[in-house]
Amino acid sequence: MSEEYESLPLEDFINALSSQLDRAQAALTLKAASTHLTFAVKELNLQLRTQVEAEGSVVKIRPAAPGEREASILNIAFTTVTRPMLEEHRLTMQPAEPEPEMEVEGEAPAEEEDPLKQHFSEEERRRLEWVGITNADQLRRLLPQRDPRTIERVANIPAFRLRQAMMQERRPVVRRIVRDDEPPAPRARNGDGEPRGEGPADRLRLRLEGRNLRREAVRGVRVDGESVPLVHAGDRALIVDAPQAAGNSEGRVDVDLADGGSLSFAYDPQILALGAGITVHPAYSGAKP
């Protein structure tokens, strides 16, 4: 980690300082798990030797470099914020209700790279951290609740790029298909107690794993062209009852999305029959005009 003597806007310095103090406090709290006693930072006062300059309306500072004995001294004081103070100033945020996820048997899906890395540089991610966005989930949830212009100003990232990244992160994704061992629902019976229509023996339960697969994002699923009953639609998995014949035929799934588009992919039914999960790369067909 190399030091640098570039100047940066004063507000960026304060944001970075605040964010790094938060990290220090979080680490102290984690360490307290065994002792039940931790230290909390009460006050921090930094007398920073710095060069102060102005570029237009932006006040910039640069920590004093070696040999700069006549630098200015900037006093920055942080103090404890009480809960009432915090509540008075914080923006209203309604975190999404976490959905209990079902256990997935068999091969665990590969660890995904942090999606924020796909959209933003390391410096941009650091700036997003200053506004409380540290992962893709927070981007999805918090961006619609905050004024994009504020985030644009603090994070110095154009609002259209933030929106673009958020839209991509909110799009339904299917990454894996696996045969689900949970037995399908029992068949309905007619008045004589005889099974009616197709039953458990005729159905093959499939689990499609990915993200953003909630019911409001998915209109339906077709297996080999036939619409199949949706048993479960959660953030990370769709469960459908496909016809048993799907285990022998070509193996094609279309997930019809609420935006009018669809995710389509093919799979090998013989591999599925062995109980192994199959990683898939669906093609997205856009919404019909």
Next chain:
Amino acid sequence: MMRRLEDTLLELIESMRPRGEAAAIVRIDDVAFDLPLEVAVSPTLEILADFPRSRWRGGFDIAPSRCRISVRSVEHKS
């Protein structure tokens, strides 16, 4: 190589935690530090801060800033 500000602060604060037999009989409620710190900014916009490397200042050393920090112990409810 300078460390990140939070790493330096953590080391400083954790150094005050009683260890061994002392942990059973000593509890530190309040600590205040007042110390020199060399401060710089990394290219990825992280604040680097570390203790001066030497008591003797040469022409290639950063003029140290000053940091006062006070901490108190709190019960952690898990």
